[in-house]
Amino acid sequence: MELRTTQEERLFREKARTWLEENVPKEPRPPHGREANDHDRAWQRRQFDGGWAGLSWPKEYGGRGLPLDLQLIWFEEYARAEAPEATNTLYVGLNHAAPTLIASGTPEQQAFHLEKILSAENVWCQGFSEPGAGSDLAALRTRAEIDGDDLVVNGSKIWTSNGHYSHYQELLVRTDPDAPKHKGITWVIGQMDLPGVDIRPIRNMAGGDHFCEVFYNDVRIPLSSVVGKVNDGWRVAMSTLGFERGTASMAHQIELTQFVENLIDYARDNPGPDGRRMAIEDDTIRSRLAAARAETSALKAITLLSISRARRGDAPGPEGSITRLFHTELMQRVHRLAYDLTGSGGLEMEGHRGWSRQYLEQMRQTIAGGTSEIQRNIIGERHLGLPRQPVIAKGA
Amino acid sequence: MIHLLPDADQQQVVDALAGLLQDRAPLERLKASERFPDTANAEVLGELAGMGIYGLALPEDAGGVGYGPAEETLCAIEMGRFLVTPSAAAATLAAAMLADAGRGDEAAALIGGSATACFASMKGKRHYLVDARDAALIVLVQGDHITLYPRAAAGSLQPVEGLDWTISLHQTTLDTAQAAVQGSPARLRQALLLIAGMQVGLTEAVCAMAVDYAKIREQFGQPIGAFQAIKHKCADLAVAAETARAQLLLAALAGAADLPEADFLIRAATLVATEAAQASTRENIQIHGGIGYTAESRAHLFLKRAHLNEWLFGGLWAQREALLRAKAA
Numbered sequence: 132m133e134l135r136t137t138q139e140e141r142l143f144r145e146k147a148r149t150w151l152e153e154n155v156p157k158e159p160r161p162p163h164g165r166e167a168n169d170h171d172r173a174w175q176r177r178q179f180d181g182g183w184a185g186l187s188w189p190k191e192y193g194g195r196g197l198p199l200d201l202q203l204i205w206f207e208e209y210a211r212a213e214a215p216e217a218t219n220t221l222y223v224g225l226n227h228a229a230p231t232l233i234a235s236g237t238p239e240q241q242a243f244h245l246e247k248i249l250s251a252e253n254v255w256c257q258g259f260s261e262p263g264a265g266s267d268l269a270a271l272r273t274r275a276e277i278d279g280d281d282l283v284v285n286g287s288k289i290w291t292s293n294g295h296y297s298h299y300q301e302l303l304v305r306t307d308p309d310a311p312k313h314k315g316i317t318w319v320i321g322q323m324d325l326p327g328v329d330i331r332p333i334r335n336m337a338g339g340d341h342f343c344e345v346f347y348n349d350v351r352i353p354l355s356s357v358v359g360k361v362n363d364g365w366r367v368a369m370s371t372l373g374f375e376r377g378t379a380s381m382a383h384q385i386e387l388t389q390f391v392e393n394l395i396d397y398a399r400d401n402p403g404p405d406g407r408r409m410a411i412e413d414d415t416i417r418s419r420l421a422a423a424r425a426e427t428s429a430l431k432a433i434t435l436l437s438i439s440r441a442r443r444g445d446a447p448g449p450e451g452s453i454t455r456l457f458h459t460e461l462m463q464r465v466h467r468l469a470y471d472l473t474g475s476g477g478l479e480m481e482g483h484r485g486w487s488r489q490y491l492e493q494m495r496q497t498i499a500g501g502t503s504e505i506q507r508n509i510i511g512e513r514h515l516g517l518p519r520q521p522v523i524a525k526g527a
Numbered sequence: 528m529i530h531l532l533p534d535a536d537q538q539q540v541v542d543a544l545a546g547l548l549q550d551r552a553p554l555e556r557l558k559a560s561e562r563f564p565d566t567a568n569a570e571v572l573g574e575l576a577g578m579g580i581y582g583l584a585l586p587e588d589a590g591g592v593g594y595g596p597a598e599e600t601l602c603a604i605e606m607g608r609f610l611v612t613p614s615a616a617a618a619t620l621a622a623a624m625l626a627d628a629g630r631g632d633e634a635a636a637l638i639g640g641s642a643t644a645c646f647a648s649m650k651g652k653r654h655y656l657v658d659a660r661d662a663a664l665i666v667l668v669q670g671d672h673i674t675l676y677p678r679a680a681a682g683s684l685q686p687v688e689g690l691d692w693t694i695s696l697h698q699t700t701l702d703t704a705q706a707a708v709q710g711s712p713a714r715l716r717q718a719l720l721l722i723a724g725m726q727v728g729l730t731e732a733v734c735a736m737a738v739d740y741a742k743i744r745e746q747f748g749q750p751i752g753a754f755q756a757i758k759h760k761c762a763d764l765a766v767a768a769e770t771a772r773a774q775l776l777l778a779a780l781a782g783a784a785d786l787p788e789a790d791f792l793i794r795a796a797t798l799v800a801t802e803a804a805q806a807s808t809r810e811n812i813q814i815h816g817g818i819g820y821t822a823e824s825r826a827h828l829f830l831k832r833a834h835l836n837e838w839l840f841g842g843l844w845a846q847r848e849a850l851l852r853a854k855a856a
Contacts, residue, residue, distance in 0.1 A: 132537055132597040133530045134780035141528070200528045392855060411851075421847035422802075424855070425774075425795035432531070432773035439531045453769050456762070504755070510765050511758035515738045518753040 143197075144204050151212035160215040162485060163339035168254065168296040171219040175251035182517055185225075185249045192233055193246045199438045203381060210385040217382035220341070224248040224255035228301050231318070231371040235359040240320065244299070256297035258288040258321060258345060258366070266505050268303075269312045269365060273347060275304035275319070277354065277361070282306070282319060284327075284350040290499065294330045294343030297323050302352075307362050318364035320356040327351075333477055336493040338480065348408045380458055381434055387462060388427045394469055395420055397483075401472070419468050426461050433457065449513035456506040459496040466493040531776045532600060540583075540594065541601045547578055548609040555795045557610060560822035563693040565660050568612040569643075576640025581618040584717070589626040590635045596720060600779040603721045603797035604772070607728020610832055612694055613839055614658045617644040617719040621664040623717065624675045624708045637664070647676070647701060648838040657835065659684060665701065668718050668840045671849065673710035680705035691831040712790075716782045719793050720775070722839050725832075726800035727771045733811040733829045734764040740815055751814075760810050765804035774799045800848045804833035809845070 156174055161167045178184045181422025187202040188194020222486035229248045232241055245255040264271040284304055300321035307315030327350040333342040359367040398420060403410035405508040410416050433454050473483045480488050509516045552571045557563055606615055619638050621644035625634040636642040646663035648655045649669055656850040663675040681699045689696030703841020738761050741752030751757045778796035781789040808830035812819035819826045837843055
């Protein structure tokens with residue numbers, strides 16, 4: 132256990148602060164649609180040109196190879212400067228596809244894709260879930276048959292965030308229908324403008340259309356786009372899910388801390404539920420604000436614990452699910468508190484600073500990327516060593 | 528750089544203490560169905576004095592061992608795990624406050640174990656003494672203050688039946704004019720970290736206890752831990768333990784470095800740790816089913832201690848107020 136601020140950290144923080152002051156976009160980020168995606172890409176491009184993208188990526192892949200401690204300082208300054216939310220339409224490419232390509236891609240794949248992800252030239256989406264494969268992801272059935280130098284893909288994917296703005300997709304397909312379900316899956320780079328790909332946006336309960344259903348009809352993808360080996364896709368996919376459940380959400384955690392501070396300021400200056408006293412004078416609100424403050428701090432603390440484990444050389448393990456579960460449920464509590472603070476004003480969708488819409492949008496957090504129930508299974512079985520749940524076979 | 532894992536040296540201190548407690552104060556010492564005799568707590572306190580625990584974070588020239596808040600907090604976690612009487616923390620705090628006040632001889636008596644201390648807790652205008660026995664000194668944490676009283680400041684002691692069967696409880700009235708030492712803000716931080724540390728230790732203990740039971744208890748032909756209803760409760764215990772531990776260690780380091788947000792982080796630690804301890808000890812009873820409700824099971828001892836510890840720092844309400852006042856990072 133140790134806490135010290137090095138000269139390197141101090142200088143880095145100063146530089147980050149100065150650059151952010153001069154470069155953070157003045158206009159607010161549009162809440163959804165292509166306008167949001169355009170905004171995200173322009174902002175990412177500016178960070179890339181300024182040398183502030185891919186801070187913790189290895190140098191040989193276009194990053195700066197900085198330790199996670201400095202990455203954390205960057206996010207602290209980022210939140211402090213009230214820069215546009217970092218978890219945006221580029222999330223899959225930056226935090227998912229790129230780490231996968233770094234871990235398992237060929238040198239050609241890495242050379243072609245990584246810099247284009249970092250500079251936001253290319254937008255990526257995920258192609259994992261299917262109508263019949265949600266929590267039971269390995270039940271996926273989108274079929275890919277080898278034909279000469281190509282895979283021929285037929286089937287459909289769902290909940291594909293930003294599919295309609297994306298250039299590429301991390302696509303899981305079934306290449307061996309006769310193998311046990313985890314063994315016959317392949318991870319392949321899909322191109323969204325290939326003939327036979329049909330993308331249909333789905334409107335969500337908060338009014339956005341960021342996620343899509345994608346249909347594949349005899350889509351030909353070259354075998355050179357397979358990441359890892361044919362039929363080894365499950366392992367390739369899981370290695371990056373561990374990453375997502377660990378430190379990838381650091382930026383958002385720090386933004387959440389800032390958000391809680393904004394709630395406290397709001398509660399000091401605005402009437403509470405009884406319409407007479409300021410909200411912060413209300414005991415229930417007070418207690419919830421204190422809990423939110425303490426818990427967002429604890430969220431940062433468990434992330435620091437993850438970073439400490441990474442520093443020791445531990446690979447991301449099942450404890451990443453602890454961070455993810457706590458983070459997503461806390462986000463919902465905090466945004467519900469924001470909604471409650473605005474009283475009847477919350478009935479307007481954009482209401483105060485979009486807090487009502489954000490409250491609705493948080494519903495996805497405990498579903499997307501592995502539900503809370505799946506996270507609890509992972510914690511129970513892989514972290515605590517509890518037995519797997521009994522599987523009752525059909526007809527038994 | 529913030530590193531929240533113990534280094535080899537720190538781990539050695541923790542292991543030595545855990546070894547001593549496992550050997551001399553195993554949980555089996557607590558007859559869960561009976562009130563615990565005061566003499567048994569005195570024996571454990573004596574063993575800890577032999578190891579120099581009460582002066583762990585005091586400099587060597589003040590009669591201490593010369594470690595810091597990090598090591599001391601890690602040790603508090605171990606003491607919480609073994610349900611050591613909070614008088615161990617009281618002795619640590621009393622010794623530190625006396626040393627600060629230049630009363631080295633009295634501090635040495637506490638560190639050596641020839642004198643003992645206990646905690647007080649406010650009850651309206653009166654006070655509770657927790658594990659009073661023959662304690663020479665009384666530590667009261669209230670609001671933003673920590674105060675040390677001589678035993679003489681307490682009026683007559685009236686024994687009351689305590690919630691926690693492992694520890695005696697008395698009502699008295701402290702004569703606040705007789706304060707021996709007003710502790711510094713640093714001593715208040717130390718007290719909060721020690722108490723939060725004990726909460727984290729017992730949170731981790733009941734997480735392990737519940738998981739162990741869920742692996743061996745069978746119903747419907749399966750260990751109950753195979754069922755999601757139980758597995759998910761166990762997962763929540765693991766989340767509570769991990770968050771409480773991480774927040775505590777971060778707070779301890781921030782306190783040691785005297786960061787501007789140290790008070791904020793420490794109050795967040797007391798709040799998170801106490802909520803975790805109370806929720807986890809309740810859930811542990813539920814996971815144990817009928818046996819968890821018996822006096823025979825140790826599950827209730829952890830629950831009761833989690834509640835007792837809360838009042839050593841003036842209750843959750845006071846933590847929330849202090850947290851809202853504190854300056855965030």
